Amino acid sequence: MAPLPSKLAYVPFVSVENMMRLVHHIGIEKVLTDLADQIEADFRRWPLFDKTPRVASHSDVGVIELMPTSDGETYGFKYVNGHPKNMAEGLQTVTAFGLLADVNSGYPKLLSEMTLLTALRTAATSAMAARHLAPKGARTMAMIGNGAQSEFQCLAFKAVCGIDSVRLYDIDPAATERCARNLAGSGLTVVKCRSSQEAIEGAQIITTCTADKQYATILTDNMVGSGVHINAIGGDCPGKTELHRDILLRSRIFVEYPPQTRIEGEIQQLDPDHAVTELWQVIAGDVAGRADDRQITLFDSVGFAIEDFSALRYVAQAIAGTPFFTRLDMIADPDDPRDLFGMFQRAADSVAA
Template identity: 75%
Template sequence: MSIAPSELAYVPFVSVENMMRLVHHIGVEEMMAGICTNLEEDFRRWQAFDKTPRVASHSQEGVIELMPTSDGETYGFKYVNGHPKNTREGLQTVTAFGLLADVYTGYPVLLSEMTVLTALRTAAMSAFATKVLAPKAAKTMAMIGNGAQSEFQALALKAICGIETVRMYDIDPSATARAAGNLEGRMNVVSCGSPEEAIEGAQVITTCTADKQYATILTDNMVGAGVHINAIGGDCPGKTELHKDILYRSDVFVEYTPQTRVEGEIQQVGEDFEVTELWQVLSGARQGRRDRRQITLFDGVGFAIEDFSALRYVRDQLEGTGIYQKLDMLADPDDPRDLFGMVERAGEAVR
C-alpha cells in the first residue's frame, strides 16, 4: 500500500475488527488463496530474504516469540505467543500482531493484528505444502485436532487443493461438533470417533493439537503408503505429534531447517536426519513427490517469511478500502532536527 507524502506521519493499522471486515470484503477462501500466491512468490525468491530462527522466550506456561525478516526493501516482524493453557481460562492460545517497514527510511508502513491473520496464513501454508507435495487426485483430508485452526485448514485445502471432504476428530467431541457446524454447507464433513476412523480413505492427514508435550497423535501403523501429512501442531521444543518411526518412512519437508530441528517433529531424530526445504522443491534443486507410494511429510512450524507474505498481502489489499485506521505513530516536526521544539509547541497548544 503506497502512502502519500502528506500522510507519512500516519501508519495504517488493521485492528481485529477491521481484519474481520477485510476477510468478509475479500472472502475467507479467496483471502487464503491470495496469501498462498504470495507464499509461493516469496518461497521462489527465498535467497533474497534475511533468515533467522525466531527469538523465543519460553516459560512454564508457554512461549512469546519475535519473528523478523527482510527482503532488502521491506522489513517485517511478528510478535506471537503460544499458551496452550489459555483455553482452559477462556483465552486464546495464540495472539499476535505484525509490522512492515520501509528499509530505505526505516518508517513503518503497516501495523496489523495477526491473531486472525496468522490463522489464515497457517492454513494457507499447509495448503501450499499440500499443493506441492500431495497426491494430485487427493479429495479427502483427515483433520486431527479440531481447535481454532481446524476450519481454516479445511477451507484452505478446499480452495487451493480441491479437497472436497474433511474427516474430523478431536479428543473433545464438542470441538468437533463446533468445527463441523462452522463448516456445514461449505464442504462435506464427517465427524469421527477416533484418529483411526478419521484417516480412513484420506489422502491428506493434518495434525494440529495444542498440548505442549511429546505426544503420539499418529502411530506408525496408522500411516499407509501414498499419503501426505501436514504435521503443524508440534511447533516448539518439547512438543511433537507423530511417532518418530513415521519420520523414517517419510520424505520430510521443512521451511527453515535450523528452526525446525529445534521446534518440529524432527527434534525427535538426530542432526544428520535428511530433510528438504520447501523452496528447494520450487527451485527444482530437490524433488518433491516421486511416486504414488511415497509418504510426504510437511513438518510445519511457521517461519517469519510466511508472516511477511501475509502482511504484504494485507498491505496490498487495503488501498481504496478504508478498512484501516490511521495511527499517529511517527513524530513529524517541522524541522527533523527539532524534536524538542515540536514537544514544546504541543505544550503551548494545550495551554
C-alpha cells in the same frame, strides 16, 4: 486541537474488526488462495531473505516470540505468544500482531492484528505445500485436532487443493461438533469421526493440529499407509510433537527453515543430521517433490517469519483504497527532523488537555 501530524507520522493499522471486514469483503477462500500464491512467490525467492530463528522469551507457562525478516526492501516482524494453559482461562493460546517497515527509511508502513491473519497464513502455507507434495487427485483430508486452526485448514485445502471431503477428529467431541457446525454450508462434505484411526480412513491428506505442550503421539506408525501426505502443524516448539518417530523414518520430510525446525518441529525426535528437504527448493524447481504415488510425504511445519511477511504484504496491498484500516499517530515526525524538542515544546498550548 493539536496541529495534525504530517502524513509520514501516520501508520496504517488493521484492527481485528477491520481484518474480519476485509476478509469477508474479499471472500475467505479467495484470501486463502491469494495468500498461498503470495507465500509461494516469496518461497521462490527464499535466498533473498534475511533469515534468523525466532527470538523467544520463555517462561514456565508459555513463550513470547519476535519473528523478523527482510527482503532488502521491506522489513517485517511478528509478535506472537504461545500459552497452552490460556485456553482453560478463557484466553487465546496464540495472539499476534505484525508490522511492516521500509528498509530504506526505517519508517513503519503497516501495523496489523495477526491472530486471525496467522490462522489464515498457516492454513494457506499448509495448502500451498500440499499443492506441491500431495498425491494427485487427492479429495479427502483427515483433520485431527479440531481447535481454533481447524476450519481455516479445511477451507484452505478446499480452495487451494480441491479437497471436497474432510474427516474430523478431536479428543474433545465438542470441538469436533463445533468445527463441523462452522463448516456447514462451506460446500465440504464433513464427516465426524470417533478416533484418529477412523478419521484417516480413505484420506490422501492427513493434517494434525493439536495443542498439547508435551510429546504426544497422535498418529502411530501402523495407522499410516503408503501414498499419503501428512501436514503436521501442531508440533511447533521444543518438547511438543505429534507423530511417532517411526512415521518420520518412513517419510520424505519437507521443512521451512531447518535451523528452526530441528529445534521446534517433529524432527526434533531425529538425529540432527537426518536428511530433510527445504520446501522452497521444491517450489523453485531445484529439487523434486513427491517421487511417486506410494511415497509418504511429510510437511513438518512450524511457521516461519517469511510466511508472516507475505501475509502482511498481502494485507498492505489489499487495504489500499478500502475503508478497512485506520491511521495511527505512532511516529513523531517534526517539520525539522533535528527539532524533536521544538515539536514537543510547540505542542504545549495546542495539546493542553
